[in-house]
Amino acid sequence: MAGVTIVPLEGIPEASAGDDAAALVGDAIESQTSLIDGDVVVVTHKLISKAEGRVVDLPDDGPDAHRYLVEQEAVRIIRRRGPLVIAQTKHGFICANAGVDRSNAGQARAVLLPEDPDRSANRIRIRLQHRFGATIGVIVTDTFGRAWRRGLVDVAIGVAGMEAIHDLRGSTDTFGKVLEVSEVAIVDEIAAAADLVMGKATGIPAAIVRGVAWRPSDAGITPLLRPPEEDLFR
């Protein structure tokens, strides 16, 4: 196996409403490399949310305005403690503040999640495939906390062109035994890998992950969402 490389896409300017996210990412790709079949382009949702105008001006930088916005974005509050709210978004994600984020948005502004991150991913994918003549996957990411473990990791909130879950069921392990544990959240692993070059303070909102074996799919992020009836923690 040849290994995996993660290439940070530098020089992408701050996006604002009406910007063309696919063009911003594509220009950065063209200025430093190109795309080849099998590449996965990872884009933080903030770039997309800003380009799609999903930015809200708050009356002030205090907690009340922010809390109001969180309640608006949430379809269900899962847990609440002091200022911390864990909520389910309309997309089905469970995360802090229903995805409402005040960092990297300028003072007294908040960035919301894209309306439909799969669709956002697919728009970028179609444009980049056409521009670079390669068959690729696109993942849109956000930064989530986890139950039980401190620290944040980037995860996928939208995906186009590739499977969200890599299903190994029926594969055998190195002893020939059928694998029991077999559904790998491949888009979350790619999102986490990409964050190693994007970081939170670097201003790099996109990366190319090259060398991962994945299968094509049009199912989007839905297969990665655990249905409430099989979830033990909501």
Place this chain on the structure above:
Amino acid sequence: MAGVTIVPLEGIPEASAGDDAAALVGDAIESQTSLIDGDVVVVTHKLISKAEGRVVDLPDDGPDAHRYLVEQEAVRIIRRRGPLVIAQTKHGFICANAGVDRSNAGQARAVLLPEDPDRSANRIRIRLQHRFGATIGVIVTDTFGRAWRRGLVDVAIGVAGMEAIHDLRGSTDTFGKVLEVSEVAIVDEIAAAADLVMGKATGIPAAIVRGVAWRPSDAGITPLLRPPEEDLFR
């Protein structure tokens, strides 16, 4: 930024009790590359558990023997539904089956977590640093499920030489605003990245992750464990 590369370490034989995990990994490194300062060597716990003799012969391959072992390894049951048990291990991890794994162990055998994954990581680190003359980090991984999201990801269960959490608090974002969301679970992101070349069915139990910026630390995995009093999901 130069990007990150993930190199699968091929040709590592199946380990058994008494094997020298550091030598097995070191030989694989030497046969295909070397180590340089800043490299992170990622090793799945199964290699280490087997080398450390943390393998249990079960009387049969049925559910009862397995369940008994899980109860033995758990210090606390967090949730139970049918055959599924989410439990806290003595190390403080919350995961399915208290880390007891029946795959990749041969029929009617189970692999337990290492007694002290930080210590296992540190032993490997000291040996590899001496052998290759480079300052490195070592991460020991396992494959965990998550609340709310389907599919499994590899996470860190032991770490040596490097910080578990990369603390950005006090850093500013690209607008100069102080970051609120700022503790990155860098070892979990590296573990997930490494799994992209290791996979579950490939028999590749180790990888080198090169090009990540990290800070040295001797604190091990503990900073990554959320204390019960601040945990909303146990």
